Structures are given as structure tokens and as C-alpha cells.
Amino acid sequence: MKQVVSVSLGSPTGDFEREIVMGNETVHLVREGVDGDMERARARIRALDGHVDAIGLGGIDIYLYVGGKQFIIGDGLRLAQEAKKTPVVDGSGLKDTLERKAVLDLADRGLAGPETRVLMVSAMDRFGMAEAFMELGSRCVFGDLMFHIGIDYPFHTLTELDEYAEKMRSRLLSVPFHMLYPTGERQLERKPDPRFQKYYDEADIVAGDRHLIHRHMPDRLPGKGILTTTTRPSTLDEYRTAGVRWVATTTPDLDGVSSGTNLMEAAMVAVLGKPPQELTRDDYYACLRDMGWHGSFHEFPKETQ
Amino acid sequence: MASAEEVRDSLVSFAESCNENAQLRIMNKDWNRTIDIHATDHDANFTLLSQDGQVTVADGKPAVADMVVEAEAELLTQIFYGEVSPTEPYNDGSLTVHGAEQDVLHLDFITAILWG
Numbered sequence: 001m002k003q004v005v006s007v008s009l010g011s012p013t014g015d016f017e018r019e020i021v022m023g024n025e026t027v028h029l030v031r032e033g034v035d036g037d038m039e040r041a042r043a044r045i046r047a048l049d050g051h052v053d054a055i056g057l058g059g060i061d062i063y064l065y066v067g068g069k070q071f072i073i074g075d076g077l078r079l080a081q082e083a084k085k086t087p088v089v090d091g092s093g094l095k096d097t098l099e100r101k102a103v104l105d106l107a108d109r110g111l112a113g114p115e116t117r118v119l120m121v122s123a124m125d126r127f128g129m130a131e132a133f134m135e136l137g138s139r140c141v142f143g144d145l146m147f148h149i150g151i152d153y154p155f156h157t158l159t160e161l162d163e164y165a166e167k168m169r170s171r172l173l174s175v176p177f178h179m180l181y182p183t184g185e186r187q188l189e190r191k192p193d194p195r196f197q198k199y200y201d202e203a204d205i206v207a208g209d210r211h212l213i214h215r216h217m218p219d220r221l222p223g224k225g226i227l228t229t230t231t232r233p234s235t236l237d238e239y240r241t242a243g244v245r246w247v248a249t250t251t252p253d254l255d256g257v258s259s260g261t262n263l264m265e266a267a268m269v270a271v272l273g274k275p276p277q278e279l280t281r282d283d284y285y286a287c288l289r290d291m292g293w294h295g296s297f298h299e300f301p302k303e304t305q
Numbered sequence: 306m307a308s309a310e311e312v313r314d315s316l317v318s319f320a321e322s323c324n325e326n327a328q329l330r331i332m333n334k335d336w337n338r339t340i341d342i343h344a345t346d347h348d349a350n351f352t353l354l355s356q357d358g359q360v361t362v363a364d365g366k367p368a369v370a371d372m373v374v375e376a377e378a379e380l381l382t383q384i385f386y387g388e389v390s391p392t393e394p395y396n397d398g399s400l401t402v403h404g405a406e407q408d409v410l411h412l413d414f415i416t417a418i419l420w421g
Contacts, residue, residue, distance in 0.1 A: 145332070149414050150407045153332045167417050174392040179410050195335070 002027045002270040003051075006263040007044050007079075008058030009036050009183040010211075014232060018254045022271045022291055029254070029263055031058065036184025038075065042082050050085040053270035056262030058230075059187070060177050062090040066127050067162035071169055075177035087269050089276045091261030094268065095250075096128040097284040098261060102227060102250040102295050103132035109297075111225055111246070112136055112205060119203035121147045121212040123155070124165055129207060129227075129250075134158055141199050147212045148180050152195045187211040192218050200224075210235060217242070222305050231258045236298055246299045253296035264293070307378040309349035313362065315385035316342060316351055320360040322387075322419050329418055330358040336411055340404075341370035344378040372404030372412065387420035 002025055008014070012033035020027050034040040036059075048055055062076035080088040106112035114137030123130035123142040133140050134157075142155040144164065155161050172180075182189065193216045200206060200218050207227040222243035229250045239247050249258035268287050269276050288294075307315075323329050333355055340353040343366075350366035353374075376384070380399060383389040391413055394400035402409045 149410050151332050151411065151414070152335060153328075167421050170390055170421070171392060171413065171417050174390075174396060175410070175413070176396075179406055 001025075002053045002267070004029050004054050004056065004263065004266045004270050005048055005052050006031045006056035006058045006260060006266065007041050007048070008033045008056075008260065008262075009038070009041060009177075010059040010187050011035055011185055013188070014230065014257075016254075016257050016259075018257075018259075020254065020267070022267060025271045027267045027270060029259065029267060031259060031263060033058075034184075036178060036186065038079070041079055045079060045082040045088065048086065049083040052086055054266035055083055055086050055088045056260065056266035057088060057090045058260045058262050059183055060090070060181070061092060061125055062088075063092050064124050064127070064165070064172070065092060065096060066124055066165040067158065069162075069165070071124075071165055071172050073177060074173040074175075087266075087276050089262060089265045089269055091263075091265045093276065093279055093281075094261045094265040094284055095126060097281055097288065098264075098293075098295070099126055099129040099250045100132040101288065102248060103129055103136065105295065105297075106205075106225075106227065106248060107136055111248075112138060115139060117141075117202055117204045119143060119199050119206045121206070121208040123161055123208070126208055127158075127161070130158060130161065133207070138205075141203070143196070143199060143208075143212075146193075146196050146199070147215065150193075154199065182211055182215060187214075190214055190217060192216055214238070229258055230260050231296075232256070240300050240304050243305045244300060245305055246297065248297045249295045251295060252293050258296055306346065307344075307382040309344055309347040309378060312342070312344045312347075312349065312378045312381050312385075313351055313364070315382040316353060316362045319385040319387075319419075320353070320362050323355075323360040323415060326419065329415060332418070333360070333415070334358040338371040338408060338411075339367045339369065340412070341367050341373045342381065343373060343375040344381055345375055346377045349378070372402060372408050374400070374402050374412075376400040384416070387416065390420075391416055 010033045018029045060076045061073045064071040116138040118138045118140045121143045145151040145153045196216045197218050205225040210228045223245050226247045251258045338355045342351040352363040352367040354361045384391050
């Protein structure tokens with residue numbers, strides 16, 4: 001049996017263990033939250049190194065890919081370098097394929113297309129999803145500045161995102177990650193910002209990181225669709241209560257939870273036995289096809305909307 | 306070693322750069338903050354005021370500050386002329402910034418937009 005562990009900077013309240021079958025292999029998946037404690041994350045990665053088949057990094061990225069260029073998250077890279085033997089992945093390779101596919105699946109359901117209004121709370125970490133929506137002709141608001149820095153300045157094009165990423169290149173490398181993204185218990189905080197409500201109100205679909213969606217989410221999102229990941233039963237309850245029409249996840253449903261892409265990518269790396277840097281987009285697509293992996297879809301009854 | 310006057314000049318240059326940048330004027334439109342800039346080696350203070358998208362500079366310490374930025378004059382001058390990114394000195398402690406984390410990030414973001 002392959003052993004795969006996701007060390008997440010998120011809260012341990014989201015921890016779970018599952019076993020899945022991938023081809024001829026059974027894979028034991030574990031998600032361990034360290035509550036935003038970087039030192040604990042480093043220690044845990046060192047302890048797992050050489051004892052598991054692959055490690056996922058959750059709640060933080062190592063690399064962002066924007067407009068074909070790679071950007072390094074300094075804190076993420078330093079965490080990954082704690083492991084000397086076991087491969088460490090952040091899910092960015094799988095995101096690029098799985099999340100494009102998730103958008104196309106929505107289009108197949110007639111839920112996304114030209115003129116669909118999409119709020120992507122953050123797009124630099126999900127450029128594949130952003131590109132897929134733009135290629136459909138959807139009208140996108142990219143909230144990177146709003147949701148990471150608190151600046152009410154939406155981007156509407158991939159070019160703007162690309163330019164912004166270039167400006168921020170050195171900062172991504174050196175700014176402490178917790179300043180850019182909520183970690184630990186801060187992921188559970190909800191602070192609706194009246195400046196940002198209009199972007200939720202105007203959207204047909206709210207997409208992207210679940211914690212960022214949650215952070216500024218208004219009480220009501222009637223009739224909206226949500227495309228996200230790392231959901232738990234409590235997440236679905238929250239969306240249902242807010243009047244959301246449907247929730248789609250980019251990663252498969254594992255008995256009530258959708259895991260982070262980092263854990264699924266780590267499982268792929270463990271089973272394929274290839275170094276992560278040698279995996280191509282075609283490898284990921286082939287693996288997705290062979291495993292029959294697809295995101296989950298939950299539609300809520302009309303009376304809750 | 307930079308003088309207090311040179312710190313002031315760098316702040317004026319920084320304010321002009323912000324005010325000339327149409328994107329930053331929009332981004333700063335609701336970021337109304339009073340920032341105390343303290344050159345520790347001269348014990349000289351300046352007030353950087355961001356109000357309705359415009360940035361201005363005044364001599365002296367503000368009565369009430371949302372943020373306090375402290376460093377030696379030479380480093381402050383280099384930062385506000387865009388010769389040095391504030392992130393490294395902030396991480397190594399030669400630049401200290403007291404204030405809400407989001408404001409610290411916003412000020413750093415302005416320098417990133419101006420100079421990358």
C-alpha cells in the first residue's frame with residue numbers, strides 16, 4: 001500500500017484519512033493540518049521524509065504558473081526543501097489539468113459559457129481555471145488584489161494578471177506567506193467586506209480557493225454556483241444556508257470530503273513512481289482518465305435558494 | 306549616510322510617483338492612512354499621508370499614526386527612491402513597520418507596483 005500525507009498549513013479541523021484504489025494500488029491518504037505553524041510543518045515534513053511515498057503541501061503553494069511563467073513562493077519552496085528523499089508536491093501540476101477540466105464540465109452541464117459572470121477570488125494560483133473561463137468567453141472578475149491584499153481593484157483580463165504577477169515576483173519569494181493567505185485558525189474567520197459584496201452579487205459563479213471565498217462571503221448568495229475544492233460536509237451546509245444553487249468541486253468526492261489538489265497529486269506521484277518534475281500535462285490527463293477521477297457536483301433544492 | 310533632508314526628498318519623490326500613477330490613485334482611493342516615517346539615526350520624523358488616492362508629505366511626527374516606519378536615513382532614502390525593495394530589510398529587522406498587517410502589505414504593494 002502506498003502512503004501519502006498532505007501537511008497542510010490549514011486548521012486540523014479539516015483533517016481526514018481515506019483509502020483509495022488507483023489502478024492496482026491501494027493508497028492511504030492522510031491530511032494533517034498544522035494550524036499555520038511553519039515550524040511544525042517543517043518538523044513534520046522532516047519526520048515523514050523517507051517514510052512515505054509522497055508528501056503534499058496544503059494551504060501553501062511552491063509554484064504559481066501565470067501566463068506560462070513560473071513564480072516561486074519562497075515559504076513554500078523552503079518547506080518542500082525540508083524533504084531530502086520523498087517527493088513533495090503542491091498540487092500545481094494537477095490543478096492546471098483538473099481545474100481546466102472542471103470548467104469544461106460546467107460548460108457541458110450548461111452552467112458556464114459566454115457571458116457567464118464569474119468571480120474568481122484569486123486567479124494567480126489557478127491560472128488554468130482562469131484561462132478556461134476566459135476561453136469560454138465568460139466575463140471574469142479576478143479578485144487577487146481584493147482577497148490577498150484588501151485592495152478594491154478587480155482585474156478583468158489575463159494580461160492584467162500576468163503584469164501583476166511580474167510586479168509581485170520578488171515579493172512572492174520573500175513576503176511571509178501568512179501575510180498573503182490565511183493560514184491556521186484564520187482560515188475559519190469570516191469578515192464580509194462591504195466593498196467586495198458587489199462582486200459576489202454580480203457573479204453567476206464564485207470560483208477558487210474555498211477559504212478566500214469564505215473570508216468575505218456575504219450572508220446570502222441566492223442562486224449562485226460555487227466552483228471550489230477542499231469541501232467538507234460543513235462547507236456544503238454553509239453554502240446551502242446562503243442560498244447557493246450548486247457546488248462543484250475540482251477534486252473527487254472521498255466519502256464526504258474533497259481533498260486539496262496537493263494530496264491527489266501526491267497520490268499520483270506515489271502510484272506513477274515518476275519524479276514530479278518529469279510529469280507532463282499529458283501524464284496528468286492520462287492518469288485522470290485511467291482513474292476515472294472527476295469532481296463532485298451538488299445541486300441544492302430550489303426552496304433553499 | 307543620508308541626511309534627514311534627503312529622507313524628506315525621497316518621500317516627496319515617492320509621493321509624486323504615487324500621484325502620477327493612475328492605477329495607484331484608484332488602488333489607494335479608500336486607503337486613508339497617516340504614516341509616521343522615523344529616521345532613527347537623526348531622530349527625525351515625517352508624515353506621509355494617503356488620503357482619497359493622493360499622497361502628501363509633511364515635516365514632523367503626526368499626532369496620531371496608523372503606521373510607523375522606522376529605519377536609518379540611508380535605508381529609508383533607498384527604499385523611497387525605489388533603489389531597495391523593503392521586503393529584505395523588513396525580514397532582517399533593519400526596517401521596522403508597526404501597524405495592521407494589511408496596511409504593511411499595502412505599503413509594500415505600492416512599492417512593488419512602482420518599481421517591481
